Amino acid sequence: MSMETKKNKVTTAESGKLSRRQVLGGAAVAAGGLAAPALAKATEVNPENLPPNVSEWTPYLGPGVDVTPYGMPSEHEAHVVRRWVEWLTASAESSVNFTPLQDLDGIVTPNGLCFERHHGGIPDVVPADYRLMINGLVDRELLFTLDELKRFPQVNRFHFLECAANGGMEWRGAQLNGCQYTFGMVHNVQYSGVLLSDICREAGVKPEAKWVLAEGGDSAGMNRSVPIEKILDDCMIAYSMNGEALRPEQGYPARLVVPGWEGNMWVKWIRRLEFGDMPYMAREETSKYTDLMDDGKARMFTWVMDAKSCVTSPSPEKHLLYKGQNLLKGLAWSGRGKISRVDVSLDGGRNWQTAELHDPVLDKSLTRFTMPFQWNGEELLVQSRAMDETGYVQPTIQGLQAERGVNSIYHNNAIATWQVKSTGAVENVRIG
Amino acid sequence: MFASVKSKGLAALITIGLMAAAPVLASERPFNLGSIATPEQVAGWDIDVRPDGKGAPAGSGSALDGEEAYTDLCASCHGDFGEGVDRWPVLSGGYDSLSTHDPIKTVGSYWPYASTAYDYIYRAMPFGDAQSLSADETYAIVAYILYMNDIIEEDYVLSNENIGTIEMPNRNGFALPDPRPDAQVSAEPCMKNCDVSTEIIGRARLIDVTPEDTSQTNIN
Numbered sequence: 001m002s003m004e005t006k007k008n009k010v011t012t013a014e015s016g017k018l019s020r021r022q023v024l025g026g027a028a029v030a031a032g033g034l035a036a037p038a039l040a041k042a043t044e045v046n047p048e049n050l051p052p053n054v055s056e057w058t059p060y061l062g063p064g065v066d067v068t069p070y071g072m073p074s075e076h077e078a079h080v081v082r083r084w085v086e087w088l089t090a091s092a093e094s095s096v097n098f099t100p101l102q103d104l105d106g107i108v109t110p111n112g113l114c115f116e117r118h119h120g121g122i123p124d125v126v127p128a129d130y131r132l133m134i135n136g137l138v139d140r141e142l143l144f145t146l147d148e149l150k151r152f153p154q155v156n157r158f159h160f161l162e163c164a165a166n167g168g169m170e171w172r173g174a175q176l177n178g179c180q181y182t183f184g185m186v187h188n189v190q191y192s193g194v195l196l197s198d199i200c201r202e203a204g205v206k207p208e209a210k211w212v213l214a215e216g217g218d219s220a221g222m223n224r225s226v227p228i229e230k231i232l233d234d235c236m237i238a239y240s241m242n243g244e245a246l247r248p249e250q251g252y253p254a255r256l257v258v259p260g261w262e263g264n265m266w267v268k269w270i271r272r273l274e275f276g277d278m279p280y281m282a283r284e285e286t287s288k289y290t291d292l293m294d295d296g297k298a299r300m301f302t303w304v305m306d307a308k309s310c311v312t313s314p315s316p317e318k319h320l321l322y323k324g325q326n327l328l329k330g331l332a333w334s335g336r337g338k339i340s341r342v343d344v345s346l347d348g349g350r351n352w353q354t355a356e357l358h359d360p361v362l363d364k365s366l367t368r369f370t371m372p373f374q375w376n377g378e379e380l381l382v383q384s385r386a387m388d389e390t391g392y393v394q395p396t397i398q399g400l401q402a403e404r405g406v407n408s409i410y411h412n413n414a415i416a417t418w419q420v421k422s423t424g425a426v427e428n429v430r431i432g
Numbered sequence: 433m434f435a436s437v438k439s440k441g442l443a444a445l446i447t448i449g450l451m452a453a454a455p456v457l458a459s460e461r462p463f464n465l466g467s468i469a470t471p472e473q474v475a476g477w478d479i480d481v482r483p484d485g486k487g488a489p490a491g492s493g494s495a496l497d498g499e500e501a502y503t504d505l506c507a508s509c510h511g512d513f514g515e516g517v518d519r520w521p522v523l524s525g526g527y528d529s530l531s532t533h534d535p536i537k538t539v540g541s542y543w544p545y546a547s548t549a550y551d552y553i554y555r556a557m558p559f560g561d562a563q564s565l566s567a568d569e570t571y572a573i574v575a576y577i578l579y580m581n582d583i584i585e586e587d588y589v590l591s592n593e594n595i596g597t598i599e600m601p602n603r604n605g606f607a608l609p610d611p612r613p614d615a616q617v618s619a620e621p622c623m624k625n626c627d628v629s630t631e632i633i634g635r636a637r638l639i640d641v642t643p644e645d646t647s648q649t650n651i652n
Binding site: 083089094133143145152173174175176204219221272274276286287290292298302303304306316348350387399400402404406407411431432 | 460461462463465466467468469473474477478479480482483484486509518519520530531533535537539542543544545547548551552555556559560562563605606607608610612613614615617618619621622623624625626628629630631632633634635636637639641642643
């Protein structure tokens with residue numbers, strides 16, 4: 001099989017500096033190792049490091065503690081980064097990047113890899129000056145400091161956050177050749193924070209309050225209307241993710257968490273909650289996050305992210321490099337509850353096998369599935385199909401298009417297809 | 433005492449328009465956290481404007497008043513006539529495009545409420561200088577955009593008194609609550625010898641718009 005590698009600007013820039021080990025060990029910095037790490041791992045082997053030889057990293061002292069007080073991933077994993085599609089948006093400040101799902105295991109997304117979507121850049125909110133305001137139809141209009149928020153009872157919950165536009169580029173056909181680009185507007189972390197029902201008790205919500213306007217302190221002043229049933233059910237003000245303070249790009253020092261609903265509602269850098277008796281019809285919920293149908297009418301308030309899944313390996317970034325035993329890996333999620341089953345097809349949907357779901361299987365959380373399989377060089381059409389505990393089944397793209405047309409942009413939760421060629425190369429294709 | 437309202441699932445959540453009154457929550461403060469926000473503090477941050485005009489600050493402006501501000505502050509991204517520059521949003525036109533293969537969603541063709549334009553422009557525009565406009569400037573710029581869309585005359589004075597009464601062309605273009613039809617899939621989907629077409633009808637590689645800076649190895 002002929003293999004050629006592509007220069008990787010991001011990877012080269014990120015991993016350009018030599019490590020101490022490489023310098024000390026005098027190892028040649030193989031150009032291929034920087035340009036195509038995934039392939040390099042499989043092919044660029046230095047026999048000097050293999051038994052019975054003493055590997056180059058063994059005789060020398062490595063760096064001591066505190067060289068990286070916060071720690072960094074291995075430099076050999078420098079290709080595992082968020083990526084963006086420059087032509088998608090007018091500016092980097094109002095743009096999106098994508099989580100490298102294809103390089104992750106389990107269900108936890110490392111904080112530094114959680115996809116970003118900002119509408120006015122990342123504000124530098126000073127924690128001492130942070131305030132959350134509660135106003136409108138409440139008994140008491142209140143201001144909370146960050147420390148006061150942290151004195152409320154705490155909850156710790158895993159939830160996925162998915163942009164409603166995840167896969168939006170794929171409505172009309174296979175467009176972006178990557179698992180990262182077609183599914184990477186989703187991440188999953190453990191949020192620590194305060195239930196909004198507790199904050200509502202503190203403010204005393206008036207009976208006529210039916211909607212809550214959540215508003216951010218960024219330069220977009222991001223605002224969305226949330227029905228009060230959802231606010232009282234499971235919404236949170238989160239200040240930590242995966243144990244550490246929110247990253248600035250994820251809303252530091254506090255954000256709204258709206259489990260199972262579209263990511264645009266999870267207002268970051270949240271500064272205000274206004275209680276009212278009708279929706280506010282903000283720009284995001286009228287002109288943007290509404291779904292245009294074939295007849296020119298648009299669906300509004302399409303909040304729930306329906307059940308969805310993707311195969312992360314093999315995928316356009318994860319070719320099949322070896323014949324024989326292989327492991328298919330993927331992720332499934334549902335905004336309606338827990339994932340109950342994931343089926344996998346290797347022949348474009350003609351025949352399916354049920355994959356193994358890995359614990360923990362949590363409510364409105366990414367769920368990991370795997371399926372061992374044998375590959376002997378035959379062409380495959382790989383798909384996955386998720387079901388959730390409500391009985392909802394992930395649809396085909398043809399089924400979704402039949403109901404919603406192709407102008408929706410948002411809420412594409414259709415089954416995708418990866419073609420594995422006889423060479424092991426994998427491509428995003430549309431079948432039908 | 434406080435009674436938690438557990439969602440009864442999606443059906444309960446999507447029938448927002450028909451909802452019963454919200455639960456009565458306790459009037460006592462269970463945690464004694466936070467401080468009372470003063471009216472001045474609330475007024476400074478409470479900038480939203482609703483479709484019925486609630487929240488609209490006192491002020492006014494016409495399209496004639498707004499043309500200069502629009503040209504200075506908005507046209508470099510949105511074009512002199514709201515036609516859009518590069519990938520920045522188009523603000524005018526697009527009528528009769530929503531049911532076509534290339535819908536153009538503008539303030540005139542798509543937005544259901546004029547209040548939304550006031551709310552958004554004041555809170556987020558000009559891009560990079562948010563919340564810098566006066567109420568009068570904001571009304572005038574909104575008026576200019578509405579004028580470009582043939583919704584009001586150039587001398588119509590838009591104000592807090594009438595922003596809740598502007599009739600937008602696509603006011604009835606939205607379906608509420610969410611009645612999205614699900615794609616029809618049986619609860620027991622096919623597992624063996626399913627009758628589906630597996631012909632490849634599209635390839636991302638042929639579209640060739642994927643950024644090249646991936647770690648992807650290229651095996652052909």
